[in-house]
Amino acid sequence: MKRILLTLSVLLAVMGAETGLLPALATPAQAADRAALPAVTPVISCEALGHVDLALAVGAAVHGQKAALLQTPKGKFCKVTGQIAPAISFEVDLPMEHWTQRFLLGGCGGLCGMTRVGVSNAGACVPALNGEFVMAGDDMGHTGPMMGLAQGEFGKDPQKRIDFAYRANHVTALAAKALTAAFYGQAPKYSYFVGCSDGGREALMEAQRFPEDFDGISAGAPAGLFTVQNSFYHAWNVRGNQRADGTSILLQSRVGVLHDAVIQHCDTLSGVKDGILEEPRTCHFDPAWVRCPAGQGDTSHCLTAEETQAALRLYEGAMDAAGHPYIIGGPLPGSELQWALPATEHGESMSNGIAASAVAYIIPAQVDEKAADLTRFRFDDASFARMNELAPLYNAENTNLRPFHKHGGRLILWHGLADQSISPLNTIAYYQGVQREMGAEQTDSFLKFYLLPGVGHCGNGEGFPQVDFLSPLMAWTETGITPAAIRTERTAQGSEPMGPPSGAHGKPPAGGQIHMAPMPSQPYARPNATATASRPVYPYPYIAQYGGAGDVNDARNYRPVKSPVPLPMTFTSHATPLIGPDNQKQYGSLNGKLVVDSAR
Numbered sequence: 001m002k003r004i005l006l007t008l009s010v011l012l013a014v015m016g017a018e019t020g021l022l023p024a025l026a027t028p029a030q031a032a033d034r035a036a037l038p039a040v041t042p043v044i045s046c047e048a049l050g051h052v053d054l055a056l057a058v059g060a061a062v063h064g065q066k067a068a069l070l071q072t073p074k075g076k077f078c079k080v081t082g083q084i085a086p087a088i089s090f091e092v093d094l095p096m097e098h099w100t101q102r103f104l105l106g107g108c109g110g111l112c113g114m115t116r117v118g119v120s121n122a123g124a125c126v127p128a129l130n131g132e133f134v135m136a137g138d139d140m141g142h143t144g145p146m147m148g149l150a151q152g153e154f155g156k157d158p159q160k161r162i163d164f165a166y167r168a169n170h171v172t173a174l175a176a177k178a179l180t181a182a183f184y185g186q187a188p189k190y191s192y193f194v195g196c197s198d199g200g201r202e203a204l205m206e207a208q209r210f211p212e213d214f215d216g217i218s219a220g221a222p223a224g225l226f227t228v229q230n231s232f233y234h235a236w237n238v239r240g241n242q243r244a245d246g247t248s249i250l251l252q253s254r255v256g257v258l259h260d261a262v263i264q265h266c267d268t269l270s271g272v273k274d275g276i277l278e279e280p281r282t283c284h285f286d287p288a289w290v291r292c293p294a295g296q297g298d299t300s301h302c303l304t305a306e307e308t309q310a311a312l313r314l315y316e317g318a319m320d321a322a323g324h325p326y327i328i329g330g331p332l333p334g335s336e337l338q339w340a341l342p343a344t345e346h347g348e349s350m351s352n353g354i355a356a357s358a359v360a361y362i363i364p365a366q367v368d369e370k371a372a373d374l375t376r377f378r379f380d381d382a383s384f385a386r387m388n389e390l391a392p393l394y395n396a397e398n399t400n401l402r403p404f405h406k407h408g409g410r411l412i413l414w415h416g417l418a419d420q421s422i423s424p425l426n427t428i429a430y431y432q433g434v435q436r437e438m439g440a441e442q443t444d445s446f447l448k449f450y451l452l453p454g455v456g457h458c459g460n461g462e463g464f465p466q467v468d469f470l471s472p473l474m475a476w477t478e479t480g481i482t483p484a485a486i487r488t489e490r491t492a493q494g495s496e497p498m499g500p501p502s503g504a505h506g507k508p509p510a511g512g513q514i515h516m517a518p519m520p521s522q523p524y525a526r527p528n529a530t531a532t533a534s535r536p537v538y539p540y541p542y543i544a545q546y547g548g549a550g551d552v553n554d555a556r557n558y559r560p561v562k563s564p565v566p567l568p569m570t571f572t573s574h575a576t577p578l579i580g581p582d583n584q585k586q587y588g589s590l591n592g593k594l595v596v597d598s599a600r
Contacts, residue, residue: 033475034127035189037101043185046078046096054082057178058171061085069096074131074524080179081115086159088168089115090138092176093523094183100132103180103188105173105214107195107202109458111151111357112140112164116521119194120458121218122470123528131524134188136176140168152357156367158594162587164362165393166205169193173206173213190478194470196220196458197422204396204430207411209584211404216477218412218469221422221458224430225328226394228575229422230358231387232326235377236318237340237351241310246375247345249310250303257303258311259336261289266333269564270535271546276454276463277334278543280417281565285315285333314339317423318379325573326384329425335418338456365389365594384574391578392585393594399433400581401447410477411447412469416455418462424451425571431540432568433579448476448483449540455488464488464535466528485538487555489531536560541567 050067065082076096083089106119117137122128141163142154154160173191181187193214195203200222206213223229241249250258263275266283270276277283290311292302303311317330331339340349352374360372364386370376377383391397404411413431415424427449435443454463466489475481519526533553536544542560550557588597 035478101189107199113144122525124468128525152361155361158589234355240313283333338420421457485536491529
């Protein structure tokens with residue numbers, strides 16, 4: 001009866017969204033809205049788990065496999081580490097005392113290179129907080145820092161390219177499930193993948209290439225157009241903001257002027273004047289908002305003509321000399337305080353490091369170390385073709401999700417609208433592509449898409465970045481309760497999971513950060529911080545609007561209204577054709593070269 005009532009309330013919420021007459025739910029799935037699974041105890045010792053032969057399960061040799069007892073505040077775990085040939089380091093942490101039959105693999109951001117276990121955007125999920133999951137992580141097949149030019153050198157090895165592109169998480173999932181079956185005498189009842197940024201790309205890659213691996217997937221800010229994103233997008237963020245002599249024009253200290261002007265001229269559409277653009281796609285930047293009058297000496301509250309043009313180029317994104325766009329979209333209005341810009345004219349932004357590493361080592365079919373000098377990068381068709389030769393390897397833009405749907409999989413797709421590192425327009429384009437391929441009704445039956453106003457890349461920002469996506473994903477996967485409104489929060493301490501809000505008080509992020517330091521490795525979720533304000537987010541294309549009564553900082557006082565943006569959006573860039581059905585290939589390494597594996 002409880003499930004029937006909950007389902008009815010969701011139905012009423014949707015009806016309210018359509019008619020504008022009824023308020024939708026403004027709370028996430030509750031703890032009871034998941035399968036009641038009893039705890040299962042191990043049937044063999046932790047020491048014995050270190051000797052379980054994983055080779056058959058993963059289809060490759062496993063080296064250096066070890067098992068050791070891990071003591072944590074959430075109880076004891078059996079920690080198994082090893083390396084799947086040729087070089088995929090993995091860790092699987094299995095609860096000794098209270099495993100409730102679930103498995104979770106966490107995605108890795110940036111270029112990865114480190115083995116961590118953990119989960120983000122799950123700070124209100126009781127099983128995750130209690131350490132009731134078998135949790136796993138891997139380094140994507142190589143070691144090194146998440147960012148930096150040297151990190152990209154794994155691109156010299158064709159097999160490591162394949163492992164990074166799609167193989168590492170798949171074989172890690174196979175290893176974790178084999179260890180789980182051996183340890184507890186049964187397989188996981190439900191398996192989940194959670195990731196953001198490149199972890200979001202990895203999440204979509206699992207749904208597209210390995211639809212049987214996971215039952216529920218949360219993909220945040222996915223770098224699905226990897227070959228375009230890490231070349232043309234980030235290279236333009238550098239070059240589009242430079243003078244002929246290579247010095248930078250628009251600096252971190254100046255984006256506050258730009259942001260203030262945007263907020264002053266654009267309607268928040270939420271009914272609350274809080275500086276958060278609920279639908280930034282309705283805001284169209286006008287250079288006149290910020291350009292200093294001719295001859296004005298004091299530019300502290302306006303931008304020079306040169307700065308204004310640089311800002312316009314960054315909004316518009318990479319294009320050729322004739323103005324034809326290469327990318328689906330640049331950062332949206334309202335994201336300015338998140339922009340990764342240099343602190344000084346001669347400084348470098350994080351976009352420089354991302355693009356230099358990618359175009360030199362990872363994205364092109366042939367490594368070209370001289371390409372790390374971005375002054376050599378050309379925004380032309382020949383360069384675009386070269387950068388996308390391996391799109392069928394790296395990109396997670398296959399819109400045919402029928403096998404995942406057939407498996408019974410559930411997918412939550414989300415993106416911060418103030419994301420400066422990956423434009424949310426990319427994710428909108430992918431979502432529309434799935435709808436076009438599978439039909440809107442079928443898509444809606446297994447995929448829900450959320451846009452978070454004022455939220456930066458995987459967190460941060462002036463919006464409401466603290467959110468638990470795992471609880472509603474579990475409720476949907478395990479009990480069939482379809483996600484409606486999801487509660488997002490702002491905290492005094494900062495955002496989840498990336499730290500203090502980088503746009504607070506009009507100050508840009510120190511160092512022009514895109515990816516923050518990863519959270520500590522641990523086999524349980526970090527609890528949410530105390531919320532100071534909350535707001536609901538609704539499934540796309542609905543936005544939250546204040547109902548006119550009650551505390552504006554309370555999510556319960558908002559209702560869903562349909563976005564005024566005409567749908568579907570039209571995208572006419574060189575990158576648009578890279579989104580479509582069945583556009584991926586299997587690859588192999590032959591005589592030290594990357595080759596298409598036609599046998600698969």
